Amino acid sequence: AFQDFDGDASMSKFSGVPPAIDFEDSSPGLQFAAGYVLGDHLSVKAMIEHVTAFEALGNQDFQSYDKLDVLHGSVNAKLSYPAWKRMSPYVVGGLGVLSAHERILFVQGATSTTRDMGISIRAGAGVDVFVTDSVSIGLEGAYNGGMGDIDHIKYTTVAVGLGYHF
Secondary structure, three states, X not given: OEEOOOXXXXXXXXXXXXXXXXXXXXXXXXXXXEEEEOOOOEEEEEEEEEEEEEEEEOOOOOOEEEEEEEEEEEEEXXXXXXXXXXXXXXXXXXXXXXXXXXXXXXXXXXXXXXXXXXXXXXXXXXXXXXXXXXEEEEEEEEEEEEOHHHOOOEEEEEEEEEEEOO
């Protein structure tokens, strides 16, 4: 589940509409990642995720319906601490590119479509639980945020995954 899109600032940045839309909801998405182990505790992880439309209703003055999709790719450093034989907690952080596509549908029939792209940051923590020596199940929570022109895009992800370790 993907949660907590900061919609207040996004409205003024994306469309000029006053911050009347609240994106405090959850939205499903997909995430793919691949990594390379550099040492006992350090690896590099490339990640791409697509968060399907966050949706919100506007206020009564504007009578609008808003949908926002996010596509995010990043390269991250992953610092693991293999504390137990089958469990490895870690922290992750990196830089990437974030693209947001917003569609606003007004009751009167008008629409507004905007696409923004920029540099992003990602920071989080998780744990890999090894089922076998080469297969793990992971749980990760991460904060994702845009910088510069897209600094109003902020959300957290909670991901459950299956990993294969060569």
